[in-house]
Each structure stands twice: as C-alpha cells, then as structure tokens.
Amino acid sequence: MSLKGIFTTIDKVRRDVFTEVAKFAYEGEDYNDLEQIPFNIIPGEIASHRESIFLERAIVGERVRLAMGLPLRKVSEHAALSTGIDEETVANTIYKPPFVNIIKFACNSCPDNKYFTTDICRGCLASPCIEVCPKNAVSMVNGKSFIDQEKCIKCGRCKSVCPYGAIAKLERPCAKACGMDAIGSDKYGRASIDYEKCVSCGVCMSSCPFGAIADKTQIFQLINEIKSGGKVIAEIAPAFVGQFGPKVTPSKLRAALLELGFYDVVEVAIGADLCTIEEAEDFMSKVPEKLDFMATSCCPAWSVMAKKQFPEFKENISMAMTPMVFTARFIKQRFPDTKVVFIGPCVAKKSEATRKSVKSHVDYVLTYEEVMGMFEAKNINLEEIEPSDKMNYGTGAGRGFAVSGGVAAAVADVIKKHHPEMDVKIDSADGLKECKNMLMLAKAGKRNGYLLEGMACPGGCVAGTGTIQPVKKSTANVNTYKKNAEIQFADESKYADLLEKMDDSWFDNWHIEKQI
Structure with missing residues (x-):
C-alpha cells in the first residue's frame, strides 16, 4: 500500500530537508554549516x-x-556530513547511481512474508486453520490459534479459511510494493536493494512507513547553476496541475519559477504531443505486419522493466523519444546555450537523464517536492504571486499523459482520426506487477494487434514519488486542464512540424541506444 496522499511525519521531514538544502545552496558558503541542518529540523x-x-x-x-x-x-x-564534497561534486550535474537508497539505521527490519494469529482469534471449535495446514504448523495454545514459524511454509491456507479473519500476513511494505522483486534482506534483517533488478521507479519510497528509503536530488547543483548566471529553462511535466495548491494556477506557477531565476518555463506536453504523433505512425506502419503489438515508451521504469524481464519484446517497445527528451531537444534547438531542468513527479527520470543520448539534452531532473523546497527557501508565496503569461503550449492529448491510460488514448485518437476504419485495441496497466501481467498476456498471444501502455506508478504519473497532492485530486485536476486545452488532438499541435526538422542522425543514435 502506498502512503501517497497522506501527509505524514516522513513527508514533513523530507520536505524540510529539501528546504534546508535549498537555503544552504542560496546562502551558505561553508560546507561545515551542513552539520547544523539536522538540528534545525529536529530541535x-x-x-x-x-x-x-x-x-x-x-x-x-x-x-x-x-x-x-x-x-x-x-x-x-566516522565521517562528517560534508565528507566527499569537492568542486567536482558541486559542478556535477549528472546523477550517479544508485538513485534510490536505503538508510540502514532507519529501517525497522520488518518481518517479511510471515503469518501470525491476532487477538481477534476466538479459538473456535472447528479450528479450520489447524485442519488445512499441510505441515502441522498450527495448534491451539491457551485457547488461541498459534503458528509455529519454524514449520510454516507461508502457503496462506490458514488465513484463507479463518472465519474471523484473525490471521494476518505480514509483509515488508517496500518489498510488497516493488514490482521488480528487487528488495530483500541483509544479514541483519534490514531491507536491501538488488540494483540489477531495480528500475528506480521509487514506489518503495512511498510505501516505507519508517522513511528509510530516499533518493538523490540535484537541488544544490541546480541552484548553483542559476546563481552562476547561466540560462536555465524549466520543462514541467503534465502532472504539475494543482500540485502546488488549488489556488496556484499554471500562470502563477510559471511566475513563481521565473522568480526563482529560471529563464523560461515550457510544458512537457509539447514533447508528449510529438511522442504521440511518432508512436501513432509507428503503430500504423508496424502492427501487425512487422510486430504483433506495440508498447508505449514514455515511462522509463516500465520500458526498462519490459526489456529486462521480456527481452524478446525489445523491438515491441516504441522507439519514440520520451516527452521529457522531445521537449528538451526542442528547447536546445531554439536556445542552444541553455541548461534544461525537467520538473516532474518521477524518480525514474533521474535514471533516464544519465543515458548517453539524453544527458546532453536534459541537464537536471527535479521533482515537484524538491522544487517546493526551493520556493520555501526563497519565501515565495505561490498563491499571492502575480500570474505571468499562460502556459499554452500543449494539447489536451499531451496534457493527458499524466494519468493512467492517457498515453494510449492520445495515440489511438490520432490513428482513428486519420484512419477511422481501424480498430485500435488498447490495454493499459499501472504498477509494475500489473504491467508484468499485461506482458504475460502478450507473451501468450492474447494481445496481438494491441497498443499497450505501461506505467510504473499505480495511477500513472500523478502518483509519482515526487508528487505532493493525493492521486484522485491530481487526476481530476489534470483531466480538467486537459479538457480546457484550446487544441485536443496531438497532431494539431503548432509544434507538430518539429518532427520533420529534427536531425536524422540524432534520432538514429537515440534509437540505437534504446535498443541496447
């Protein structure tokens, strides 16, 4: 179960850290002053x-x-808090893995996959839990059902037959949430991550009730870039609507970002529209003649999972650039002397930005939570700020990428618009476990001719680890923003002709890397 949408002590500490680090970046000079931050947050x-x-x-x-x-x-x-900081670290704008980390002494060493009898047990005469256990692990002790952990094989039969629901299955929340089965235990029983399996989706972070899992950020590096006088353009992902409060309109958010020192703000919905057009063309030209099905590419955690666990489907994942990269490419074509920061809900984008073909276009990746820390550090009142010009770049289709099903729907709409006779079958899944199930159906030949959409976060991008608002509220906000767009179809975007102007060799390099 994800804790997203419930403001907890963990969220407060997390956001306080972002704010304090941002303050240090704006005002600090002596790295030894970092030692004071924990005392500021925990007085x-x-x-x-x-x-x-x-x-x-x-x-x-x-x-x-x-x-x-x-x-x-x-x-x-022993090491000081500032250990490892040098000029190279400060200047480095590319994340170094691992991106998602477990703070070992914050981990509660949660039991994993164990069955226990709770106080709800009535010690009933039928005792079905005893009768169904294949290993005689269940017995009556002092009038209550008792499970011998040495004998228990975790089959769950006792739990399924208890008439009172008195038997509970304890699972490590982070491991349960991980769709890659990448979380295990170290020799002390603390959680550990198998980075060969991990796709940096960050879902485990939102599920740990002890706040033991955290990711790296580039707040410090980005602020130093802005302070140095360099031009930095923010590209903001479609899930941003309503993230910073119900009264913070897109125009106010743009004004606030400009106040932070950004040179300009661009909607990633532009890139989403370009991604839609290319994926529609790919689908029409390849399915079913060359490929049994095609899957969307915009969620990096989903596409990496698919290629890791279903390598036979490598060619089925769309070769289109993600909206983040399309938009960054667009920005750097127009402003080649700028740096680009992607602001969005996603931890996996931090990993994507380290790819050889991406890092020259996307210089920084920050989440909405991290940017909120920058606003807090500069005492910017988002609700009272004077709005700037509208962000009126993306179509309704591009803005809809933020919610589950939005990507496939945008692609299908373009196909049907030009070929109304085509029956575009769609399947979508959110959460990596559900995405795996969808690909298993494809492997069994039950998704031939389909357009498949995968999202690592349950609910889509609006449920990303770096979001601030509850998923349902965010979904409603995005849908309203999508509906109010002046243009609804991606292929009617005024930037649609950019696909023809981008350099072919750049596309070739991107495609080659995506296939590896």
Whole structure:
C-alpha cells in the first residue's frame, strides 16, 4: 500500500530537508554549516518518533547528503556530513547511481512474508486453520490459534479459511510494493536493494512507513547553476496541475519559477504531443505486419522493466523519444546555450537523464517536492504571486499523459482520426506487477494487434514519488486542464512540424541506444 496522499511525519521531514538544502545552496558558503541542518529540523533534546534524538538527527543527516547528490556514509566509519564534497561534486550535474537508497539505521527490519494469529482469534471449535495446514504448523495454545514459524511454509491456507479473519500476513511494505522483486534482506534483517533488478521507479519510497528509503536530488547543483548566471529553462511535466495548491494556477506557477531565476518555463506536453504523433505512425506502419503489438515508451521504469524481464519484446517497445527528451531537444534547438531542468513527479527520470543520448539534452531532473523546497527557501508565496503569461503550449492529448491510460488514448485518437476504419485495441496497466501481467498476456498471444501502455506508478504519473497532492485530486485536476486545452488532438499541435526538422542522425543514435 502506498502512503501517497497522506501527509505524514516522513513527508514533513523530507520536505524540510529539501528546504534546508535549498537555503544552504542560496546562502551558505561553508560546507561545515551542513552539520547544523539536522538540528534545525529536529530541535530540542527529546526524540519525538524514535528511541533517540541522536538517531533522528543521524537519519536526517543522511537525507541531507542524498539531497546534496552525495552517497550515504558507511555506518561503520566516522565521517562528517560534508565528507566527499569537492568542486567536482558541486559542478556535477549528472546523477550517479544508485538513485534510490536505503538508510540502514532507519529501517525497522520488518518481518517479511510471515503469518501470525491476532487477538481477534476466538479459538473456535472447528479450528479450520489447524485442519488445512499441510505441515502441522498450527495448534491451539491457551485457547488461541498459534503458528509455529519454524514449520510454516507461508502457503496462506490458514488465513484463507479463518472465519474471523484473525490471521494476518505480514509483509515488508517496500518489498510488497516493488514490482521488480528487487528488495530483500541483509544479514541483519534490514531491507536491501538488488540494483540489477531495480528500475528506480521509487514506489518503495512511498510505501516505507519508517522513511528509510530516499533518493538523490540535484537541488544544490541546480541552484548553483542559476546563481552562476547561466540560462536555465524549466520543462514541467503534465502532472504539475494543482500540485502546488488549488489556488496556484499554471500562470502563477510559471511566475513563481521565473522568480526563482529560471529563464523560461515550457510544458512537457509539447514533447508528449510529438511522442504521440511518432508512436501513432509507428503503430500504423508496424502492427501487425512487422510486430504483433506495440508498447508505449514514455515511462522509463516500465520500458526498462519490459526489456529486462521480456527481452524478446525489445523491438515491441516504441522507439519514440520520451516527452521529457522531445521537449528538451526542442528547447536546445531554439536556445542552444541553455541548461534544461525537467520538473516532474518521477524518480525514474533521474535514471533516464544519465543515458548517453539524453544527458546532453536534459541537464537536471527535479521533482515537484524538491522544487517546493526551493520556493520555501526563497519565501515565495505561490498563491499571492502575480500570474505571468499562460502556459499554452500543449494539447489536451499531451496534457493527458499524466494519468493512467492517457498515453494510449492520445495515440489511438490520432490513428482513428486519420484512419477511422481501424480498430485500435488498447490495454493499459499501472504498477509494475500489473504491467508484468499485461506482458504475460502478450507473451501468450492474447494481445496481438494491441497498443499497450505501461506505467510504473499505480495511477500513472500523478502518483509519482515526487508528487505532493493525493492521486484522485491530481487526476481530476489534470483531466480538467486537459479538457480546457484550446487544441485536443496531438497532431494539431503548432509544434507538430518539429518532427520533420529534427536531425536524422540524432534520432538514429537515440534509437540505437534504446535498443541496447
């Protein structure tokens, strides 16, 4: 279960860290001053949530390091909070893996995949839990059902037959949420990530109730870029609508970003429209003559998962650039001397930005939460700021990419518009486990002729780890913004002709890398 949409103590600490790191980037000069940040966030002498205030501050300290783009410190060795910071680190604009990290001493070593009898048990005469257990692991102790963990094989039969629902299955929340089965346990029972399996979707971060998982950010590096006087253009993903509060209109958000020092703000919906057009053309030219089905490419975590676990479908994943890259390419064609920062809901985009064919176009990736820390650090009142010109670049189709099903619907609409006789069959899945199931159906030949859409985050991009608002509210906001767009079809975008103007060799390089 994701904790997205519920503002918890973890969210407060997380956002306080972003704000403090942003303040340090704006005002600080001495890296030793970083040592003060945990005390600013966790003041006083008595712990509020853990057994020791020193532990609380130590965890915040590691979050500060990650927010500076630095790796975690080794628990077994002494090191100052600023250890590892040098001129190269400050100037580095590319993330270094791992992107998603577990702060070991914040982990509660949660039991994983175990069955326990709760106090709800009535000690019933029928005792079906005892009768169905194939290993005699269940017995009556003091009038209550008891499960011997040494004998239990975790089959779950006892749970399924209990008339009172008194038997609970305990799972590590982060492992349960991980659609890649990438989370296991170290020798101390703490969570660990198998980075060969991990696709950096960040869903585990939203599911850990102890706040033990955090990602790296580029807040510090981006602010230094802006302070240096360089031109930085923000490209903002479609899920932004309503993220910063119900009264913060797109025009106010644009004004606030300009106030932070951005040179301009562009909707990623532009790139989504271009992605739609290219995927529609690919589908029409390849399915079913060359490919049994085609899958969309805009979610990097989904496409990496598909290629890792279903390598036979490598060619079926669309070769179209993602909206982030399309938009960045568009910006750098027009303003070649600028830096581009993608602002969105997604942790996986941080990984995507390190690809050889992407990093020369996307210089920084920040989430909405991280940008909110910049607003807080500069005391910018988003609700009261004077609105700027409208962000009126994207079509309704491009804006709809933010919600589950929106990508496939946009592509299908373009196909049907030009070929109304075509029956475009669609299947979409959100959450990597559901995405796997969809591909299993494709493997069985049950999705031939289909356009498949995969999203790593349950609910789509509006449910990304870096979002601020509840998923249902965000979905409604995006749908309204989509409906109010002046143009609805992607192929009617005034930027549609950019596809013909982009350099062919650049596309070839992109396609080659996407196939590896």
